[in-house]
Amino acid sequence: MNHSAVSSSALVGRVLLAGLFLVSGFGKLVAPAATKAYIVSAGLPVPDLAYLLAVVVEVGFGLALVLGYRTRAVAAIMAVFTLATAFAFHAHFGDQNQMIHFLKNVAIAGGLLQVVALGAGAYSLDGLRGRATRPALA
Numbered sequence: 001m002n003h004s005a006v007s008s009s010a011l012v013g014r015v016l017l018a019g020l021f022l023v024s025g026f027g028k029l030v031a032p033a034a035t036k037a038y039i040v041s042a043g044l045p046v047p048d049l050a051y052l053l054a055v056v057v058e059v060g061f062g063l064a065l066v067l068g069y070r071t072r073a074v075a076a077i078m079a080v081f082t083l084a085t086a087f088a089f090h091a092h093f094g095d096q097n098q099m100i101h102f103l104k105n106v107a108i109a110g111g112l113l114q115v116v117a118l119g120a121g122a123y124s125l126d127g128l129r130g131r132a133t134r135p136a137l138a
Contacts (some may be wrong), residue, residue: 003055003122005049006121007121007122007123007127008121008123009026009121010118010119010120010122010123010124011068011121011123011124013114013115014065014066014068014071014110014115014121014124015066017065017111017112017115018061018062018063018065018066020108021057021058021059021061021062022058022063022066023060024058025054025055025057025058025062025133026058026059028051028054028055028058029055029059032051035049035051035054036050038089039051039054039115040087042089043070043082044078044088044089050091053081054081057077057078057081061074061078061081062078065078065115066118067124067125068121068124068125068126068127069121069124069126070126071115071119071120071124071126072115072116072120075112075113075115075116076081076112076113076116076126077101078112079109079112079113079116080109082108082109082112083104083105083106083109084107085100086101086105086106087102089101090102090105
């Protein structure tokens with residue numbers, strides 16, 4: 001695969017991963033009470049703080065991922081967040097729907113870890129600054 005195709009794939013991958021977080025984050029912004037109630041129903045403490053953390057990660061870090069800004073660190077934090085939400089909200093394995101959501105979150109974390117390993121690619125703010133753009137194996 002040539003350099004342009006690799007860079008284009010990295011950009012498309014970042015946008016596809018971030019899209020899920022951005023849609024979810026903006027949903028939380030328009031329905032904070034419902035989001036906090038869901039957080040409480042999961043038994044998590046300090047729902048206001050959990051809500052704020054979710055919005056920051058989903059919207060703020062989602063935008064950073066699209067732009068390719070500090071991509072490896074952002075993707076690592078998003079992967080941890082995604083795994084934490086899988087265990088906090090979807091670890092009800094007797095319910096097939098929740099198990100699918102759990103596995104979806106695990107797969108998303110896997111995609112984010114690929115971004116951690118390979119970087120943002122050339123079509124990113126990181127690429128413009130010449131850092132975190134080369135694959136780990138190159």
